[in-house]
Amino acid sequence: RRVHGRILAIGLHLEPFGAANLSSQPHVTARQVTIGFRVNHSNVARLVDRGPGPSEYSDVEQFKQLWGPKAELRRFKDGAIVYSCVWNMYPKDLIPQHIVSYLLQHHHQLTVPEAHGRICGNELNRLLTGDDEKGTDEGFAELRFVFGRLGELFRQLEGLPLPVNALHPRSASLRQTSVVAPVRNLHAFSDTQSKEALECSRTEINENVHEAVIELAPSSKWPSDIHAIQKLKTAMYLKIQEKLLEQFQVNCVVSLTYLDIFFEGFVFRFRLHYHKEVYLWSQTSPSLAAQLHRAFVLAPQLSTRLNALSADHPAFHGSARLAKRWLSSHMMSPHFGDEAVDLLVAYCFTNAKPFAAPTSSLSGFLRFLWLLHNHDFATTPILVDLEEERASQEIREKFETQVQSITKKPAIVLASVFELQLPCPAENILGQAWTSKAPTQVVLSRVCELARETHKLLVTRVMSPKFVGAKHLKKLFLPQLNHFDVLIHLDPETVANRHTRIRDLLKGRIKRGKTHKNILYKNLKSKVTHTPLMPGFSPLASYLAELDSRFSNFALFFADECGGTTIGVVLKPSSFVPKRFSVNSCQGALVVQDSEGTQIAVPNIIEVVADMKLLGKDLVRLVQF
Numbered sequence: 001r002r003v004h005g006r007i008l009a010i011g012l013h014l015e016p017f018g019a020a021n022l023s024s025q026p027h028v029t030a031r032q033v034t035i036g037f038r039v040n041h042s043n044v045a046r047l048v049d050r051g052p053g054p055s056e057y058s059d060v061e062q063f064k065q066l067w068g069p070k071a072e073l074r075r076f077k078d079g080a081i082v083y084s085c086v087w088n089m090y091p092k093d094l095i096p097q098h099i100v101s102y103l104l105q106h107h108h109q110l111t112v113p114e115a116h117g118r119i120c121g122n123e124l125n126r127l128l129t130g131d132d133e134k135g136t137d138e139g140f141a142e143l144r145f146v147f148g149r150l151g152e153l154f155r156q157l158e159g160l161p162l163p164v165n166a167l168h169p170r171s172a173s174l175r176q177t178s179v180v181a182p183v184r185n186l187h188a189f190s191d192t193q194s195k196e197a198l199e200c201s202r203t204e205i206n207e208n209v210h211e212a213v214i215e216l217a218p219s220s221k222w223p224s225d226i227h228a229i230q231k232l233k234t235a236m237y238l239k240i241q242e243k244l245l246e247q248f249q250v251n252c253v254v255s256l257t258y259l260d261i262f263f264e265g266f267v268f269r270f271r272l273h274y275h276k277e278v279y280l281w282s283q284t285s286p287s288l289a290a291q292l293h294r295a296f297v298l299a300p301q302l303s304t305r306l307n308a309l310s311a312d313h314p315a316f317h318g319s320a321r322l323a324k325r326w327l328s329s330h331m332m333s334p335h336f337g338d339e340a341v342d343l344l345v346a347y348c349f350t351n352a353k354p355f356a357a358p359t360s361s362l363s364g365f366l367r368f369l370w371l372l373h374n375h376d377f378a379t380t381p382i383l384v385d386l387e388e389e390r391a392s393q394e395i396r397e398k399f400e401t402q403v404q405s406i407t408k409k410p411a412i413v414l415a416s417v418f419e420l421q422l423p424c425p426a427e428n429i430l431g432q433a434w435t436s437k438a439p440t441q442v443v444l445s446r447v448c449e450l451a452r453e454t455h456k457l458l459v460t461r462v463m464s465p466k467f468v469g470a471k472h473l474k475k476l477f478l479p480q481l482n483h484f485d486v487l488i489h490l491d492p493e494t495v496a497n498r499h500t501r502i503r504d505l506l507k508g509r510i511k512r513g514k515t516h517k518n519i520l521y522k523n524l525k526s527k528v529t530h531t532p533l534m535p536g537f538s539p540l541a542s543y544l545a546e547l548d549s550r551f552s553n554f555a556l557f558f559a560d561e562c563g564g565t566t567i568g569v570v571l572k573p574s575s576f577v578p579k580r581f582s583v584n585s586c587q588g589a590l591v592v593q594d595s596e597g598t599q600i601a602v603p604n605i606i607e608v609v610a611d612m613k614l615l616g617k618d619l620v621r622l623v624q625f
Contacts, residue, residue, distance in 0.1 A: 005043045006096050008359075011036040037096060039359045041314045045092035050076075051083035068106045124362060127325050127477060127502065128179065128318075139181040140317075143173060143210065146264045153250065154214075157243050161236070162216040167270070168300035171211040172338040175303040176310055176317035179324045179562050180208060180497050184265025187533040208497070209260065209269040209536040213300050216272065226280050230256075233272045253535075260535050267535040271296070294433050299339065301418060305386040306342055312388070313349045313357055319364025320345040324562075326365070329477040329502045330450055331558035331568050334544055335443045340434040343414055344368060347384045366458065372451035377444060381413035381431055395420055402430050410435045411444040443556070477502050484558070484568035486609055489622040492565045496538045501563035539619055540564070546615055554588060554608055569612070571605065578602050 015032040052059035054073065063083050064071045070085045087095045104110040147169065154164040172178040216236075223229055237259040241252040244261070253260040261268045273296040282289035310316050320342050327336050348367035349357050358364035375382070381403050383396060399420055403413055413431040420430070439447065454476050461473060481487060492498055540561060547557050547567075554575045558568040578600045579589075588608040589601035613623045 006040055006046070006099075007037045008040050009038040011038075038356065039096060041359055044096060044359075046095070047087055047092070049085045049087075050080075051085070053080075053082045070102065124322055124365070124473070127329075128181070128321055139183055140173070140176045142184070143182040143266060146266055147174060147210070147212070147268070150261065150263050150268060153244070153248050157240070157247065159243050160239060162219055165215045165217050168213040168215060169210075169303040169307070170213055170295075170299045171209070171303075172342070173208065173210050174212065175306045175342070177306070177320040177324070177338065177342050178208075179321055179328065180500055182208070182210065182266065185267070185533065186265075188262045188265050188267050209267045211269045211271070213296055214270050214272050216274075218275075222274055222276065224276075224280070226277070226284075229274060229277055229280075233257075233274070236272055262533075267533070269536065273297075290433075297422065298419060298433055301422075302339060302342070302416065305416070305418065306346065309346055309349065309386055315358050315360050315364050316345065316349055318361030319348070319358060319368060322361055322365040323368045325502075326369075326454065326477060327447070328560045328562045328564070330447075330479050331560050331564065331566075332439075332443070332447060333559055333561035333564075334548070334557060335439040336447075337434055337438070340412070340414060343384050343416060343434065344371065344382070346386060347371065347382055350385050350388050362462075366455060369451040369455040369458070373448050373455060377412050381415070384414070384416045386416055386418065399431070406431070410437075411439050411441045440556075479560070479568070481566065481568065483570075485571045485625070486555075486569035486612075487624040488567040488569065488612065488616065488620055489624065490540065490543075490565045490567065490616075490619055491621045494539050494619050495563060495565050496540065497561075498563045498565070501565070502560070504563075540567075543567075543616055543619055547612060550615070551588075551608065551612060554603065569609075575603050 013034040013036070015034075051063040051067075051071065054060065060083060067085050071083050072086070073081065074084045074086075075081045087098060089095060089098055147167070151167045154167060157164065169175060173180075173182050223232065234254070234256050237254045240259060241254050244250040244252055251262045253262075257271065259270045261270065278289050278292045278297070281292060306316075323345050324336075324338070324341050327333065327341065345364065345368050348364060348371055352358070352367070358367055381400065383399055395417060399415065403409070406413075410432045412435040414435050415431045415433070419433065457476055458473065538561070540559060544557055544559055544567070551557075553572070555572060556570045558570070559566070578594075580598070580600055588604055588611065590604040590607075591599055592602055594600050609623060609625075613620050
């Protein structure tokens with residue numbers, strides 16, 4: 001009654017009595033009482049609680065007695081004059097906690113959270129923002145608003161060979177599940193937006209890009225040659241760049257395969273999609289066709305459906321961000337894609353029975369950990385129904401039948417219902433569009449063990465009376481580096497998103513990048529400013545890709561792509577097995593003779609690690625065995 005419909009259910013847990021000594025005198029012991037709330041997400045963010053009007057004398061007295069000085073007579077835009085309570089605080093999901101603290105202080109003189117208790121539920125927010133008091137919903141809302149404005153500009157463009165039908169979001173930031181919240185960048189403003197740019201303090205040169213897909217109006221004039229299609233798409237990028245600059249003064253940078261647009265402090269990377277391109281590639285390269293199908297068909301539709309799921313379950317995007325932060329903090333970023341993690345978290349919301357769906361990011365994160373360490377991934381595939389309409393038995397049987405026909409299954413067989421209803425260029429990608437390459441069975445086993453321990457410790461510590469906040473959970477989000485065979489330490493100044501390092505966030509420190517000013521060359525007559533911004537450039541990701549392509553036969557690589565400065569290397573036991581010397585087996589090998597005089601190749605780990613360091617060049621600061 002007192003929180004006005006913000007809470008659906010309340011649960012009580014009383015700490016049991018401990019063992020008593022029969023020889024001692026009886027005494028009263030303090031016991032901890034834990035009160036759990038399940039919030040109503042449709043009302044939890046309400047800023048104003050309306051009460052009775054001035055003419056309702058008895059109700060007014062009860063309202064004033066309940067809320068004390070918070071009860072104020074206010075006039076609203078609809079003309080109503082009533083008593084009300086206003087809660088001005090951010091993030092809005094903390095309003096119930098603030099109401100409970102206020103009522104306990106006003107009626108019982110209990111200070112919470114201080115001497116008489118504590119309120120928990122948002123302690124892990126610091127791992128996402130670096131600040132317990134501020135949320136990041138505002139950054140995602142700004143990004144969605146700017147993306148919508150950009151869509152309006154595209155629809156108003158004149159002079160294009162084909163009109164733009166729609167812009168489809170693709171990246172995690174456009175579905176509110178990226179670990180690093182979007183922030184406007186000074187260098188991503190156009191010249192006409194200089195006033196807004198002055199208020200922007202972010203100046204990192206390694207800016208995250210927000211990827212989307214451009215859908216053009218259908219036409220029969222597209223060529224049937226694959227290479228001609230690529231050239232035509234590049235020409236279309238140039239035409240879009242010309243028209244955006246001419247009609248709306250929006251700066252763009254054209255590449256052979258994409259178009260970067262700098263608009264109102266954000267960098268958007270667009271790629272054109274031609275629906276017959278996937279079919280043409282399937283005739284010559286099925287693997288590339290499957291990759292294009294995943295990038296241009298599945299990913300945009302997944303983003304759209306996950307945005308709809310976030311509207312029904314506001315705790316989803318916070319839970320997904322915590323799950324990704326946890327995986328990255330344990331250096332599992334290269335082995336779990338954004339889409340795979342989002343689908344696993346979505347499964348915890350759409351398949352929550354016999355429990356109710358999570359209503360907070362902390363409970364959603366706990367469900368994700370529980371799923372990892374309890375689900376039998378080896379025998380049971382995961383089918384996610386994002387629309388929550390209960391997929392028909394026919395669809396489930398079809399999915400299970402096709403999964404059983406796969407000869408080489410990935411460690412996680414994961415799919416959503418809408419994927420089964422789309423034409424597939426290659427039958428063997430069913431259920432493995434997001435997990436075909438990673439994680440491997442060894443990595444999955446490791447993650448499941450980490451999830452089991454994290455879930456146990458997280459529940460124990462949150463329920464502990466000595467719990468003081470995110471710093472108390474520090475151990476759960478720090479990797480054990482002694483489990484790796486080789487550690488490659490990187491120069492922190494070369495790492496993108498270094499301001500989101502887990503150690504700094506736990507300590508409350510946020511280290512932003514250095515300021516880089518535009519360079520104007522004096523010998524140039526035209527006033528051309530050269531922006532130092534490098535959209536989407538991540539030295540760590542590029543280095544990891546090079547290591548994996550050259551040394552995947554020798555080792556597995558682990559890293560934290562959210563500001564981490566260390567790469568963990570686990571050597572594969574199979575790489576230490578001596579092999580008969582041949583041209584194909586001489587890479588990173590030392591040639592010796594066995595007792596029979598036969599030349600065999602033995603892995604030279606010292607040489608392999610030296611090559612890894614040489615490949616990183618100035619990026620690598622230290623290699624530690």
